[in-house]
Amino acid sequence: xxxxxxxxxxxxxxxxxxxxxxxxxxxxxxxxxxxxxxxxxxxxxxxxxxxxxxxxxxxxxx
Numbered sequence: 001x002x003x004x005x006x007x008x009x010x011x012x013x014x015x016x017x018x019x020x021x022x023x024x025x026x027x028x029x030x031x032x033x034x035x036x037x038x039x040x041x042x043x044x045x046x047x048x049x050x051x052x053x054x055x056x057x058x059x060x061x062x
Contacts, residue, residue, distance in 0.1 A: 033041065041047045 041050065
């Protein structure tokens with residue numbers, strides 16, 4: 001996977017600090033899924049649901 005922003009990805013001073021992402025100030029974050037992962041998720045809602053499930057499961061097991 002490439003570390004450089006895609007042409008449609010915009011970065012502003014509010015979400016970059018010294019070349020690093022500042023996730024505390026991002027209201028919406030665009031991520032790019034690898035093709036094999038993208039096949040499993042039809043939309044953003046499905047991705048968010050899966051990630052929230054993983055967060056719940058791992059939080060209970062810590």
